[in-house]
Amino acid sequence: MSGGPGQAGARLIVVLGPTSSGKSALAIGLAERLAGEVLVCDSTQVYRHFDIGTGKVPVTKQRGIPHHLVDLVEPHEVFTAGEYRKRALEVLREVGLRGRTPILTAGTGLYLRALLEGLADAPERSERLRDRLRKKAELNGPEHLHRLLARLDKEAANRIAPRDTPKIIRAIEIRTLAGKPVGEIHRSGRKRLEGYAICKLGLEPARGALYARINARVEAMIASGWVEEVRGLVAQGIPADAKPFQFIGYSDLRSCLDSGSTAQDAVKRIQQSTRQFAKRQITWFRKEPDVKWLSGFGDDPEVLASATALAQASDA
């Protein structure tokens, strides 16, 4: 089939899986075989200057395949799932106009869902309101906000754990700004992505093998200059509370530099956080519908072969 951009029939390939499962390699391989371009779906790679620790594919390894949705904002900016969706839709259209196949590499489940299933028609975040709520929480304890939510929106309060402050704040925010409870807004539907035949390929290496890869990859990142990168970011004056400094490894390495200890001290911790993160990704993706699971790493030629076959079969 050869539908034009945006029309039913255009093909979209999604490669999803936990960190270090080889999504990038698989996506590039597929792109070479299927005249594709890569769309990154990763909440950390949208930040400029944070390259090594976020696992960006260096241009020299992209093999001429265009990579989109990377380096979109500066470290001090706040980026959201809604913003991602907006930008991704644009890129999706452009790639379609070029007659190329979009290949999405997804590590951030929420962003993937925001793009594919859409977001409800809820108000965007309001920093002022959130600042006020956070101050209240600091003053009266985290459960205070939950009690407040219970008064405003019983249903949401029942659903959200009393100490899950970020989600409580969002619920209060929506209730306040929209004047309606979250549940109601969610039930009113979301704008899902239309016009694409979507082929989802999931990478699912054995847990032990994945963890071993993660450990090795963290070492490799350090070897390729991660510490120097962090030193440079600090020198640029990027504050420690900037969003991307919350990403795995960056704060560890930063405090390493501050305390003068070696990076090796931080490596174990970084590996551990990364493993825990991978586990959460796995949990999220497990319930993703219609995924064709591949039990291996994306850089395995056999996995690439079966992925290619699956992608082509979905085209028929």
Added chain:
RNA sequence: GGACGGGUGGGUGAGUGGCUAAAACCAGCAGACUGUAAAUCUGCCGCUCCUUGCGGGCUACGGAGGUUCGAAUCCUCCCCCGUCCA
């Protein structure tokens, strides 16, 4: 050789007679998550049986004995670790 301090579940570490399968934290496993998501939060976490219950049995606080209705908690001896004195 002598004087103290200490040996607790995968790790750190509370607990000094019953409320203790043993706090808390970490790790691990499972899960939730519609706008900061590499975030945030929840559950489980000795083994085992079933009629899956604030259920039963077994094992467990270095080792062996002992005191007691009852011991991780008290006593005796032994082993190991740390610090200090010779």
